[in-house]
Ligand SMILES: Nc1ncnc2c1ncn2[C@@H]1O[C@H](COP(=O)(O)OP(=O)(O)OP(=O)(O)O)[C@@H](O)[C@H]1O
């Protein structure tokens with residue numbers, strides 16, 4: 282089976298899942314207490330206005346017709362209007378998504394480049410000093426809530442030392458870089474806006490560090506254990522019996538096999554973090570999807586909640602697909618199987 | 619077959635330090651392999667055959683294992699005195715090893731060709747191109763159909779028998795003078811077993827290399843080997859040429875093993891077994907390790923460990939009361 286068939290088959294398999302999600306979000310909007318029309322027009326509007334709104338929204342149609350209309354609207358890329366700020370939800374998401382993407386990407390990137398060497402090192406030097414230190418740090422990372430780290434980091438590096446900026450993606454005095462991706466680092470690099478680059482990088486440091494710490498802990502331990510598993514396998518013994526140097530055994534023969542479970546973790550973490558870095562985004566006032574979702578929930582802004590749910594689901598499935606493709610590259614048995 | 623000694627293992631001790639206690643997996647093993655000779659190493663499961671081979675290559679998993687004493691002389695050099703780097707340059711070039719499970723012995727994510735070329739380049743210091751040519755020649759020699767295509771295949775695309783051919787090709791690609799073969803055919807089905815053994819024998823004879831063939835099938839020994847050493851519970855209890863051991867086994871254990879081979883002409887017989895079980899490697903019995911299972915054991919056997927005695931030309935046995943004739 283070649284890669285194209287593999288990918289297209291997976292894409293087709295995504296359709297029923299997405300349909301399921303739309304049904305769920307649709308039903309969700311119908312089990313909420315209260316009247317969406319009333320929510321939309323506000324408490325002070327007259328009953329007459331509400332009635333007209335109900336007509337307009339099609340809320341008097343049978344449920345399946347309503348779902349069909351909802352689906353058609355979705356396919357046009359219309360996620361409805363936010364109750365909270367009266368803007369199209371799509372527009373909000375388009376602003377929030379790049380912020381979350383940038384934060385998640387940088388965090389996981391930091392994670393991976395530290396976790397892989399550290400995981401290997403602790404597997405090879407198991408029970409030496411590095412291993413013990415990493416174990417303690419990992420335990421700390423997994424067992425301490427992320428908001429605690431966030432507040433601590435803000436307290437030290439922003440309030441006390443003033444080395445790094447506080448909340449937000451960029452200094453208020455600095456205009457965001459021109460560009461269409463909404464990824465400040467990429468945009469400022471493309472438009473050679475060094476001031477924006479510097480400011481947005483400095484703003485990224487604390488939240489990215491905060492977010493990556495927990496995942497770094499999990500990932501390091503994970504790479505360590507899959508590395509240890511692989512190093513005990515028969516083909517590693519063969520490689521040794523063939524006189525290969527330890528370097529080749531670890532970095533070529535073992536690492537490639539040990540990376541398979543790691544890729545899963547990275548991929549799933551990506552899907553998880555992009556809409557789920559709620560605490561970090563809230564603490565650092567990061568205008569991403571996580572904090573948007575929290576605000577929407579607090580406002581019972583259902584079009585926004587539904588839009589977020591569908592977007593996050595889409596991202597999660599895409600991350601899964603990328604993981605599967607990466608498997609195919611790492612392990613020929615999957616590619617050909 | 620020369621009379622020159624190629625490998626000499628003297629009083630080897632390899633222990634495993636586990637939570638259950640010290641496992642004396644190898645407790646005083648003596649072995650000799652002459653140049654160009656195929657020596658069979660037989661014994662029940664767990665008697666220490668694999669650990670003996672791994673000790674020779676310096677590949678005992680550590681921790682928990684350690685070679686605690688003895689000498690391993692290979693072409694006159696003591697392998698136990700070598701540095702890790704020196705051992706690495708011996709492994710795969712002067713001593714090669716093949717294992718029981720061909721299916722899991724090659725790295726699943728690399729092509730056969732890449733894995734062969736890697737080893738050839740490492741030991742022969744040649745270019746990738748000429749390593750590739752040598753890999754093709756080797757595959758041809760192990761009678762692999764369509765070697766060119768096999769180079770581009772992944773291990774999971776070949777059968778067990780084919781993979782064992784690849785393993786043999788890799789093992790012999792750098793012209794080792796000694797091949798350690800740890801039950802190379804146990805995982806294969808019977809027809810393939812015979813093919814692989816014959817192939818190995820042919821290639822070995824052609825190169826005048828020696829083999830330490832580990833097996834628990836005496837039939838394989840009779841067909842393939844020149845000499846045989848019988849192991850029991852971490853020690854070698856008897857060794858000699860195949861003819862003299864099969865004609866007149868001197869150790870009661872060897873005799874028991876021979877009687878365990880089913881004889882098709884006497885169909886009604888129940889399968890013979892040696893009574894009792896292999897001793898606990900943490901607390902082995904004192905004296906002769908075999909005495910609790912031996913029909914002729916005496917008080918001496920349970921107190922004094924028997925020294926090797928010569929019962930024929932090149933035929934040595936560790937027993938207080940060797941069988942005669
Ligand atoms: N890594 C290890 N850790 C602890 N004990 C070990 C280890 N490897 C081998 N042993 C012990 O060493 C002894 C000999 O094992 P070995 O593998 O050499 O047996 P064998 O004769 O090759 O048996 P088989 O015919 O089943 O392959 C066994 O008692 C085993 O428990």
Ligand SMILES: [Mg+2]
Pocket residue numbers: 667668669800
């Ligand atoms: Mg074994």
